[in-house]
Amino acid sequence: MTENDLRAFLRSRRARISPEAAGLPRPPGVRRVPGLRREEVARLAGVSADYSVQLERGRNPHASPAVLDAVARALQLDPAERDHLYALAKPGRPQPRTAPEPVRPGLLHLMDNISGIPALILDHRLDVLAMNRLARTFYPGFGEVPAGEWNMARFMFLNPAARELYVEWPETARENVGMLHLYAGRHPQDARLADILEDLTADPDFSRLWAEQDVYRPAYGAKRYRHPHAGELTLGFETFTPSGAPEQTLGLYPVERGSPSETALRTL
Incomplete structure (x- = not known):
């Protein structure tokens, strides 16, 4: 920066x-x-x-x-x-990182025990540090990518499956860019983040949204999906910052009990 x-x-x-x-x-x-x-x-x-x-x-x-x-x-x-x-x-003294921040064992155990809904942990680069089994099944192609290469923004812009998965893809894509803008402002010397941003500029939609300078901090809400196997469904999303890991975000995607979306999710 x-x-x-x-x-x-x-x-x-x-x-x-x-x-x-x-x-x-x-x-x-x-x-x-x-x-x-x-x-x-x-x-x-x-x-x-x-x-x-x-x-x-x-x-x-x-x-x-x-x-x-x-x-x-x-x-x-x-x-x-x-x-x-x-x-x-007032950028202060940025602390560049060269590798994703590890997830503490207790959080990994928590992920293993969450069933019935997708759950994942992201860092400030939108690197996916951990996913539960249902999340790996839910996102098309994630199971084929080595764990150290999972990144939600790369999936959003560089994997054609994302444009089919998200019913409101433009809105979700804009949110992803907004999160990266927010984090890039705090980590101006993060070489790994710079590499991710350079890769993403290959997509014209990313470049256009990046130039708009919008920022976004995730909180909660709901999104509609069109899954290749489960069909159309709506999942909520709730985000949390784990204690002692301020650069990580735990994302949970709950579903309404007894809803068609819950039934569809069970097929995965």
């Missing part, structure tokens, strides 16, 4: 907000830029126009939390976007 990443993110957030939406009167004449100008963001944040320019260019390494919070409010950032702004503006 470089100062260009901060510039691209702030420009993308400015472009999506009109002066009217920000509570500013729209000036007369033709506007040459979409959304807010830098000086308008500065006015809303209570900083000088020059300060706003320097921040966007990545030339203000000492931006205070108060200033970053003011900019976040001016740009109407959600909590994930605010955290991303902090990571890009």
